[in-house]
Amino acid sequence: MYYVDTIESFEHWQKLARSFIFNQISPRDILWNHNGQQSLWANSNLLEPAQKISVSRQFIHLAKTVACHQDNEKWELLYRVLYRIQFEKKHLLHMHHDPDVKKLLLMSKAIARDCHKMKAFVRFKEVKKKSDCFISWYEPDHCILDRVTPFFKNRFASMHWVILTPYKSVAWNTKTLTWGGPGNSSIYTQLTDQTEELWDIFYCSIFNPNRLKVKMMKSEMPVRFWKNLPESKNIQSLIRNAQHESFKMLEQSKKTKT
């Protein structure tokens, strides 16, 4: 049996996985995430040193994505799939009905969705004293800040901005990125940005009370994200008034008709 301590990064996993594969160690003989007291590294030291192995690009891409997942079972799953690709089924990744592959794809989908939502739902507030300097607090479901940062860097290249998340932070000064530790929401929540009021007005005016479809909204914009979306404070009252508004409109139109 081989025991593996907490995996710190994709590269860490990759190094171990390489030597396990090279030595043809079955996934059944490895215990991942074993944070036991005994140092069990002795076992893995018996292995031949890590060597590069050839793996499909598709797998590497998938593995790097899934590595961001917050579920630590991912390392074990990744190794099992890698092992099966190497020694059992070369085309395993095409077998979407296979339980391991299915799980891996679901995890990768969750990451893609989380990245997409972060690109959509980050809200910057302007720091008043320094105009064109913006700050945001965001709580992603997974560890995706590294993956999403290039998007913000590209889009807001000429602005100064900071994005804080509960596990990591990043700042951009129009030239370089600086990474930092866990952020704190208080700076962000205390800041007021007047433009938010205009955004609220827009949000409320663009809504059509005749087409109320709350479930649809919630499936695309899950409630757990609402707390950091300034516009969400209007949702309850918009829904409450919608029936009334819609009725008023129909009544009004009837009057004009007669």
Place this chain on the structure above:
Amino acid sequence: MDHNRIRKKLKILADAAKYDASCASSGSNRAKKPDKNAIGDTQSMGICHSYTPDGRCISLLKILMTNYCIYDCKFCINRVSSNVQRARFTPQEVVDLTLSFYKRNYIEGLFLSSGIIRSSDYTMECLLNIVKALRTQHHFNGYIHLKVIPEASQTLIHQAGLYADRLSANIELPSKQDIKQLAPEKSITTLKSQMLGIRNDIIESKHDYKTKKKYKLPMFAPGGQSTQMIVGATQSHDRSILKTSSSMYKNYNMRRVYYSAFSPIPDAHSLLSLKKPPLIREHRLYQADWLLRFYGFDVDEIVPEDVPDLDLNLDPKTAWALNRRDLFPIDINTADKELLLRIPGIGLRSVQKILHIRKYHQLQHHDLKKLGLAYNRAKHFIKAKDHLKSSLLDHEQLKQHLSSESKQMELW
């Protein structure tokens, strides 16, 4: 930015814009010169930054420059005879709003439309100047969707396309008679020549871009053109709507046709019926539109002459399949792609997966359940390696069964 002044206008001019459905920002790949002052970019996929309780996505700052209008289109809240409050943004106000929303990551860009003031060309020119200012003075690289004003000249449209990612001229209603009745000042002939002009400019620009060096030329509307049709304001059948859409796709390379369920508006014209917007019909039309564009269906197959409206209880593919029982069951392991695409409950992606898997493995029923397709619908129409025990239902039973299933499944 003067917030007090803008507040009131924004309320009026966003409210006036909400009935235009054609606002989803889609992808656009405008070639850009490197520019260190630039703000924004576009991606191959637009992002929905928020959702309102009507379930619609907010991707763009959707506003009118003004809701004054000299035309009198009966379905429109901004028509000259409507008794609504009017307002007009200055170009600077539109620019400021766009930039300050964009910098806070509220939006992907701007969707700018307008009522017609003075003349079509005057209005088009005002819109043109706003987008020109955003692009050139303010280095704005986000997405811009610009409405083409009815009757505006081709020269102005041509210039607009050099700044906008997408252009749209709205057909609004499916038939000539409908337009005559509800939008008497609009000419369908001019509209179609506008669309044709846009199509040709896009083709030419793409060709230039391919053959000449990158960055040399601004691209013309790289996000393509789209149009919108209002559903339920007149008696027109779905067949007439879909025929029009299909000709839009074929003749004008339309990227999208948007369907907008006619929604009661304040101070509505007396010609219009007062009902809740037909949302399910709108949904079915989108599904049918999808079948036309990606599944190789023809309008006549989906809404034949003798049944000119879509079944509201069933998705159009299932409805079609029920009438073509002779084609089924289709063998999942041997049928070619075109046929697989016609199986109810199986979408484009699932077809791709099936094609991949069956190279190495003969699919069974339980495999299909794991592919994330609507197996409970699909199972009635397929053959897999193993046999399904339950006997096939007869036509009426199956129809009822699937209708009730579809009621439970969708978000309505």
